Amino acid sequence: MKVSRERAERTIRERVLAIRPRGVKLLDRNRGMARGHLTGGHRSFVMPAGHNKWRDDQPITVDEGSGTSTQHVIMIESADGEAAGPGGSSLVKQERTEGDDPQHSREIQTVETGDQSTTAMPQPRTRRSITAVSGMPNAIKSETDKETLTVTKRLLHTGSDHRSDPERLGLGPLGCPAVPGSDYLPIFRQSQRTDHSCGDGDRDALDTGSDDPSCSYVTEMDPGNIPLGLETQTDLSRGDWNRYRSSVFSEGCLGKKGEGLVVDEVTVKVEGDVPPTRNGDRHLGDGHSQGRGFLDYRESLETNPNVTTHSTLHAFRDGDPVSRSMGPSDSHGHVLFDQILNSNDMARTQAQGGEATSGNSKEKRFLCMFCNKGFSCLQKVEIHQRVHTGEKPFSCTQCQMRFAQTGDLKRHQRVHTGEKPFGCHLCRASFSHSSSLKRHQRVHTGEKPYSCPQCEKRFSHQHHLKIHLKVHTGARSFACTHCGKSFSERSYLRIHQQKKHSTI
DNA sequence: CTGGGGAGGGGGCCC
């Protein structure tokens, strides 16, 4: 397998160098940062193992600046790809050929001009989804889905260390980094309008009234130290806006510096059915434990044509199409952005961070470009923005789960190790979560901090209160598909179906 | 059988 993979890589490399030295993205999901081979791999184009049926002639439109060209996408599945599970190894090669498609040109133009023109695209192409599910059988979207995909080449940077691994990003310690080389200069040019920020007026405290629609950072590009290309995991729960934009950098599949080849910024606009939100997905699904639930979750992420990713590290440039799309002038972007945060996120943002920009603005000068929440340093805002972008650079070596924060990964790994370091001193119970222990101890203390406003009933779990509230509201949102009977809880529905209809 | 409630597992996110 190794020989096979090396051969494939060598072939790709040779062809890349021969054909399009700057326009290649190589992606190997098995060689994420954990292995240190390809630290900047994006999951932008993920062909499922077993679905490597992307034809060699499936084009991706590429803006070459002065014109357009068509790239071919070739998926090469490593021999161990499928065996490695959903995150199996795969390579994506984009091979440039000539022969423009007028339709592609139109797509590029619409993207380059941004704004509503993208949404008003007269005849969206019907195209096989570029976002496919790893290991999922019906991954390829219906041909009827209207999807477009545009790859826009923006920045070429070769010959340097395209650092993408969070540990190598050159970012300082989380505590508050001295951004290397003062690369980032926060500039607050936020509009009084907050269309791009979920319409949360509370976050306008630091607005300065500039017409610039976005909170921008000026990046003084240091060719040798550009933090780019965090591997991206899309996350519908946080962002189902239709714009897909990520920066694709590769250090070269062979891990050799200087061969980095760049299809730099990839803008993929996908139009299709309204995507399910994560919450909706979960309600529709019937399992969420580590097995099936996770796969469902992945499916929701990767099969949905509206899955988007966004590499925030590039999003601060002026003239950036994404910035425009998120700007007040982009009504479509406004709508899309409203979808980014579900109501829970909105409420949480307001509750937890809504005052961040107003309470201590001097301390929290770095604003999230998506929600305007303020942070005290750049790295924190970058981590926060993963909430919106879906970037999850930290992957579990055991199960392919991915996390936006390293601490979450560390905590998750207790699932595999069985470690439960939080033991109750009143009983023998132990937990992997500190919060679980704290919650458990309410059993001993009798504390029930969650009270129902309707009947004064109290609960030790907040979720219990939430369920209980349905008693008052009469909400029954789980209906049996067989008999129509509705239930207030999914578990009730499931039990009902098991007993009445023998499903599941 | 249905539904209410207790409890634990675990991810997201912020401090």
Place this chain on the structure above:
DNA sequence: CGGGCCCCCTCCCCA
């Protein structure tokens, strides 16, 4: 990086 909170999920018990 750990602590902590929030949230969703499932399982279980019991009236």
